[in-house]
Amino acid sequence: MNEIKHFINGEFVGSGSGKTFPNVNPATGKQIGIVHEAGMDEVDRAVKAARAALKGPWGRLSVAERMALLHKVADGINARFDEFLEAECLDTGKPKSLASHVDIPRGAANFKIFADLMKNVPTESFMLDTPDGQGALNYGVRKPKGVIAVVSPWNLPLLLMTWKVGPALACGNTVVVKPSEETPRTTTLLGEVMNDAGIPPGVYNVVHGFGPDSAGAFLTTHPDVDGITFTGETRTGAAIVKASADEIRHVSFELGGKNPALVFADCDMDKAVEGTLRSAFANCGQVCLGTERVYVERPIFDEFLRRLKAGAEQMQLGAWDDACTSMGPLISREHLDKVLSYYKRAVEEGATVVTGGGTPDMPGELAGGSWVQPTIWTGLSEEARVVKEEIFGPCCHVQPFDSEDEAIRMANDTKYGLAAAVWTENLGRAHRVADQLEAGIIWVNSWFLRDLRTAFGGMKHSGIGREGGVHSLEFYTEIKNVCIKL
Ligand SMILES: NC(=O)C1=CN([C@@H]2O[C@H](COP(=O)(O)OP(=O)(O)OC[C@H]3O[C@@H](n4cnc5c(N)ncnc54)[C@H](O)[C@@H]3O)[C@@H](O)[C@H]2O)C=CC1
Numbered sequence: 001m002n003e004i005k006h007f008i009n010g011e012f013v014g015s016g017s018g019k020t021f022p023n024v025n026p027a028t029g030k031q032i033g034i035v036h037e038a039g040m041d042e043v044d045r046a047v048k049a050a051r052a053a054l055k056g057p058w059g060r061l062s063v064a065e066r067m068a069l070l071h072k073v074a075d076g077i078n079a080r081f082d083e084f085l086e087a088e089c090l091d092t093g094k095p096k097s098l099a100s101h102v103d104i105p106r107g108a109a110n111f112k113i114f115a116d117l118m119k120n121v122p123t124e125s126f127m128l129d130t131p132d133g134q135g136a137l138n139y140g141v142r143k144p145k146g147v148i149a150v151v152s153p154w155n156l157p158l159l160l161m162t163w164k165v166g167p168a169l170a171c172g173n174t175v176v177v178k179p180s181e182e183t184p185r186t187t188t189l190l191g192e193v194m195n196d197a198g199i200p201p202g203v204y205n206v207v208h209g210f211g212p213d214s215a216g217a218f219l220t221t222h223p224d225v226d227g228i229t230f231t232g233e234t235r236t237g238a239a240i241v242k243a244s245a246d247e248i249r250h251v252s253f254e255l256g257g258k259n260p261a262l263v264f265a266d267c268d269m270d271k272a273v274e275g276t277l278r279s280a281f282a283n284c285g286q287v288c289l290g291t292e293r294v295y296v297e298r299p300i301f302d303e304f305l306r307r308l309k310a311g312a313e314q315m316q317l318g319a320w321d322d323a324c325t326s327m328g329p330l331i332s333r334e335h336l337d338k339v340l341s342y343y344k345r346a347v348e349e350g351a352t353v354v355t356g357g358g359t360p361d362m363p364g365e366l367a368g369g370s371w372v373q374p375t376i377w378t379g380l381s382e383e384a385r386v387v388k389e390e391i392f393g394p395c396c397h398v399q400p401f402d403s404e405d406e407a408i409r410m411a412n413d414t415k416y417g418l419a420a421a422v423w424t425e426n427l428g429r430a431h432r433v434a435d436q437l438e439a440g441i442i443w444v445n446s447w448f449l450r451d452l453r454t455a456f457g458g459m460k461h462s463g464i465g466r467e468g469g470v471h472s473l474e475f476y477t478e479i480k481n482v483c484i485k486l
C-alpha cells in the first residue's frame with residue numbers, strides 16, 4: 001500500500017510516533033494508502049529546516065536564479081503531468097477531464113506566473129524636500145517575510161496549495177505546507193519535483209495530519225512561523241486567528257462563500273445556463289467560488305429553470321478515468337453526510353425539489369463511494385438555512401426576482417462576500433450591478449475565468465486580505481523603507 005510521508009529538509013520521513021491514518025479514494029470508499037501523521041516534533045523540525053534554509057543557499061540566490069528554479073519546478077510538474085493527474089484524481093475522485101484542464105496546469109502555472117511577476121514589479125520611491133534644500137530619497141525594498149505556513153484544503157489540492165507556495169517562494173520565503181488530511185498525494189509528489197529541480201533542502205516542507213490537536217494546529221501556533229496563509233472554512237479561519245494571536249502573525253485567508261448568480265432577462269440564455277451549470281456543479285459543487293443561490297428575472301424564470309434542470313440531469317457521474325464522466329463524488333463520507341443533511345433540511349424548510357435530492361445508484365466498486373445527485377431547489381424563503389449556509393455540494397436554490405434592486409438586495413443579504421456572477425447583455429447594467437454587489441470577485445457573463453495578476457479574495461466572512469498579482473507580493477514580503485538624506 002502506498003505510504004505517504006512528510007517531506008522535511010529535502011527528505012521523506014515518517015512520524016516518530018508511528019501514528020498514521022488512512023488515505024481513502026472517495027469514489028470507492030476504499031483505502032488506497034497510509035499517511036503519516038505529524039506530531040509536534042515533525043512540525044518543529046519542518047519549521048527549523050525552513051528557518052535554516054532562509055539563511056542557506058536559497059537566501060543567497062539572485063532573483064534571476066530563483067526564478068529559473070521556479071520555472072524548473074513548473075516544468076517538472078508538466079513533465080510528470082500524468083502522475084499528478086492520477087494522484088489528484090485518486091485523492092478527490094474528480095474526473096480527469098476537469099483535473100487535466102484546471103488543477104494540474106494551474107499547479108504548474110502558479111510557479112511560472114509569480115516567478116515572472118516578481119522579476120517585473122517595481123518598488124516605490126519618493127523624493128522628500130528638506131529645510132536645507134538638499135532633500136532626501138526614500139526607496140522601498142521588498143524582503144521575504146520568512147517562514148510561511150500554508151494550510152490548504154481538499155477541493156483543489158494542488159491548485160490551491162501552489163497558489164500560495166508559488167508566490168511565497170518567488171518572494172524568497174520558505175514554506176511548511178499542511179495539506180488537507182483528505183488529499184495528501186500531490187503535495188507530497190511535489191517534494192520529488194522540488195528535489196529534481198534543485199530547490200535547496202528546507203525551502204519546501206510538508207507535514208501531514210489533521211487540524212485541531214494535530215499538524216494544522218501545531219503549525220499555526222508554532223512561534224517561529226512568520227505568516228499563515230489558509231484556504232478553507234470560515235470557522236477554521238477564526239480558530240487559526242485565535243490560536244495564533246499571541247504571536248502576532250500576519251494572516252491571509254480565503255474562506256467560505258454562499259455565492260449568488262444574478263440572471264437578467266436580457267442575458268444570453270445559452271451562456272447563462274451553461275455558466276450556471278458549471279458554477280453550481282463543477283467539482284461536484286466543491287468550489288468556494290461556486291454558485292449556491294441563483295436569482296432569475298421573472299420573465300425568463302421558467303425557461304431558465306427548465307434548461308438548468310435538463311443540464312443537471314445530463315451530468316454523467318462516474319470513474320475519474322472514464323472520458324464520459326462529468327462529475328465525481330464528494331470528498332468523503334463525512335462530507336456526504338453534511339450535504340445530505342442539507343438535502344433533507346431543504347425539504348423540511350419547504351423546498352420544491354426540481355431535480356436530484358438524494359444519492360444515485362452507482363455500479364460495481366463505485367457503490368461504496370460518496371456519491372450525491374446534482375440538486376436544484378425552488379420555493380425556499382431567503383431566510384431558510386439552506387439559502388443562508390455554505391453547503392459545498394452540487395446544489396443550488398433558484399429564486400425569481402422582479403427588479404434589479406431586489407436582486408442586488410437578496411444577493412448581498414449574506415454574511416459572506418466571496419464571488420458573484422452576473423448574466424446580462426446590457427453593459428450599463430453589468431457595471432451598475434457589479435458596483436453594488438458586496439463580493440471580492442464579480443464575473444460578468446463568465447465564471448472562474450481567472451487572470452492570476454488580479455486581486456483574489458473575499459469581503460465580510462469570506463476572507464482577510466487579497467492574493468494574486470502584486471497583492472500576493474504584499475503578503476509574502478515585508479517592505480522596508482530606506483531614507484537617504486542627500
Ligand atoms: N475553499 C473553501 O472555501 C473550502 C471550504 N470548505 C468548507 O469547509 C467544510 C469543512 O471542510 P474541511 O476540510 O474540514 O475544511 P477545513 O477548513 O476544516 O480544513 C481546511 C484545512 O485546514 C486544516 N485545519 C482544520 N482545522 C484547523 C485548525 N484548527 N488549525 C489549523 N488547521 C486546521 C485542515 O486540516 C485542512 O488542511 C466543508 O464542508 C466546506 O463547507 C472546505 C474546503 C475548502
Ligand SMILES: O=C(O)/C=C/C=C(\O)C(=O)O
Nearest residue numbers: 163231254287288289450
Ligand atoms: O485560485 C483559484 O483560481 C481558485 C480558487 C478556488 C478556491 O479558493 C476554492 O475553491 O477554495
